[in-house]
Amino acid sequence: MTDAIAKEFSGVGETPDHLKIDADALDRYMRAHVAGYAGPPAVEKFKGGQSNPTYLITTPARKYVLRRKPPGKLLPSAHAVEREYKVMTALSAVGFPAPKTYALCEDPDIIGTAFFIMDFVEGRIFWDASLPDVAKEARAPLFHALIDTLADLHLVDYEKIGLGDYGKPGNYFERQIGRWSKQYKAAETEAIPEMDALIAWLPTALPSDDATTIVHGDLRFDNVIMHPSEPKALAVLDWELSTLGHPLADFTYLLMVWHFPPSVRGGLAGLDLDALGIPSLDDAVARYCKRTGRQSLPDLDFCLAYNMFRLGSIAQGVYARALQGNASSERAISLGAQVRPLATLAWSYAKKAGA
Numbered sequence: 001m002t003d004a005i006a007k008e009f010s011g012v013g014e015t016p017d018h019l020k021i022d023a024d025a026l027d028r029y030m031r032a033h034v035a036g037y038a039g040p041p042a043v044e045k046f047k048g049g050q051s052n053p054t055y056l057i058t059t060p061a062r063k064y065v066l067r068r069k070p071p072g073k074l075l076p077s078a079h080a081v082e083r084e085y086k087v088m089t090a091l092s093a094v095g096f097p098a099p100k101t102y103a104l105c106e107d108p109d110i111i112g113t114a115f116f117i118m119d120f121v122e123g124r125i126f127w128d129a130s131l132p133d134v135a136k137e138a139r140a141p142l143f144h145a146l147i148d149t150l151a152d153l154h155l156v157d158y159e160k161i162g163l164g165d166y167g168k169p170g171n172y173f174e175r176q177i178g179r180w181s182k183q184y185k186a187a188e189t190e191a192i193p194e195m196d197a198l199i200a201w202l203p204t205a206l207p208s209d210d211a212t213t214i215v216h217g218d219l220r221f222d223n224v225i226m227h228p229s230e231p232k233a234l235a236v237l238d239w240e241l242s243t244l245g246h247p248l249a250d251f252t253y254l255l256m257v258w259h260f261p262p263s264v265r266g267g268l269a270g271l272d273l274d275a276l277g278i279p280s281l282d283d284a285v286a287r288y289c290k291r292t293g294r295q296s297l298p299d300l301d302f303c304l305a306y307n308m309f310r311l312g313s314i315a316q317g318v319y320a321r322a323l324q325g326n327a328s329s330e331r332a333i334s335l336g337a338q339v340r341p342l343a344t345l346a347w348s349y350a351k352k353a354g355a
Contacts (some may be wrong), residue, residue, distance in 0.1 A: 012044035012056050018071055018325075019045060019053050019110045023075030026057070026066070029110050029173035033103040034064075034117055051238055052081060056120065057326060064102070068115035070321075082106060083166070084239040085116040087214065090161045097149065097233045121235040123225040128266040129257045129278075131221075136277035141231035143279050144287060146224060149233040150254060150292035154213040154247040167244030169212040173306060176245070178200045184313035189336065194343035198309045201355045207248070207299040215250035217241025220265075241314075251288055252303035255281065256311070259304060261343070264338070301353035312339045 015021075027039040042058040043066075057064040069081055082104060091098040100119040108114060131139045158164060168175065181199045216223075218241050225235040260267025260280040273280055279287070285297050319336035347355070 011047060013047045015043075015045040021055065021066070021068075023106045025110055029105060029154070030103070030117065031065075033336065034103070035102070036290075037064075037102075048353075052084075052238075063097070063120035065118050065120050066115055067118070069113040071112055075162065076309050080240065081116055083112050083242070083277070085118075087163065087166060087239050087242050088118065088165050091153075091156065091214075094156070094161050096153065096156060097235055098239070099235045099237070119235075121225045123228050123234045125225055126221040128262075129221055129268055130262065130266065130271060130276060131278070138231065139277040141280055142221075142226060143284065144245055145226065145231040146219075146254070148291055149236060150216065150219050150251060151226065151288050153216060153219075153236075154250065154292055156214055158212075158214045158244060163214060163244070166214070166242075168243055170210055172210075172212065172215075172244075172246040172249060173206050174203060176249070177306065180310045180313040184316050187313075187317045187324070188275060189320060192340050192343050194241050194347040195309070195312060195339070197355070198305065198343065198346055198350060201350055202302075202306055204308060205302055205350075205353060205355070207246075207302060209248070209298065211247055212244055213247045213250075215243060215245035215247065217243065217245075217253070219254050221248065247292070248297065248299065248303055249306065251297075253307045253310075255284065255300075256259065256307055258262065258284070258302065264341070299353075301349045305349035305353060305355075307343050308349065312342035315339050315342065327333065349351075 006320055023041055026043065027041055030037045030041065031039065037059065038061055039059055041064075044056045044058070046054045046056060049348050052067050055068075056064040057066050068082055069354050085101055085104040088098040089101045092100050099121055100193065102117040102119070104114075104116040105111075106114045124140070126134075131142060134142065158166060177199075184195060184199070216236065216239065218238050219236070223236065223238045224233050225237065226232065227234050256267075257265065258268050261269045262271065268278065271278075289295065289297060315335040318337050319333065319339065322333040322335070
């Protein structure tokens with residue numbers, strides 16, 4: 001991702017009128033529900049966050065983050081901030097690096113939509129996976145921290161921390177393919193033959209391994225706040241797509257960055273990883289397998305095809321909302337152009353997997 005895009009997504013900016021928050025109403029709510037809160041709050045919207053609008057709340061004593069559902073007509077089951085709050089609260093309580101949560105408000109009358117309040121965490125967010133602003137010798141440790149954090153999530157006993165009802169165990173790929181096929185069709189704006197081919201083929205090629213763990217659904221560098229100077233994850237963000245699911249779906253989503261060119265989400269394909277000090281795809285797989293006790297990573301091509309299809313469906317949904325004027329970022333409109341290339345790439349991996 002270029003510096004210009006990183007600048008566009010980083011920090012706070014002008015809040016569009018339809019996303020502005022009534023600071024007085026928020027102040028009253030936080031005084032009643034957030035322990036230790038003392039106002040008044042200054043409210044600014046973060047530039048990033050295509051899906052659920054996210055705000056920096058600054059008070060005289062400290063900073064918080066507010067995450068809300070967007071206004072307007074929403075796709076079924078999308079923007080479930082209540083679920084984000086639930087998983088982050090449970091994981092933070094057992095020491096996993098999720099931000100501390102303070103309050104969930106499901107009453108749309110307070111600021112217009114449901115929202116929750118969480119801790120503001122200081123640290124580094126990397127928008128480009130080649131880590132251009134990091135010294136060569138510091139890059140591999142950051143990748144290792146990212147991989148280890150995801151592996152550790154997959155090792156959490158979800159029933160023990162009260163998340164046994166966070167999703168349906170088993171048949172994850174089948175259910176997700178059905179979900180994203182429906183979401184894609186609900187948001188479709190033009191015919192893309194590869195997406196139709198994937199919708200038909202993916203359910204016929206499901207892996208036999210049917211493991212269940214907590215899955216994040218969108219784990220990548222720009223959804224993790226790293227320690228200001230150490231290779232250590234302080235806070236994993238954006239849990240909107242999390243559920244109980246297949247760990248290999250989650251891990252191979254992270255692996256997509258090795259398959260995307262730098263022009264797509266700051267990918268690594270075509271770069272000299274050895275010269276950059278960045279682990280190879282094989283190194284990443286070996287580290288994850290060792291930490292989770294897996295012997296190997298079967299069904300890699302299927303998983304990549306599935307994840308690229310899923311990403312194409314997500315991008316199509318954001319694009320469709322942008323056309324209706326409901327998207328959280330003006331940049332959302334440009335995501336429409338990414339759907340066809342993602343579909344083409346996904347279909348190429350489907351063919352490698354035998355489609």
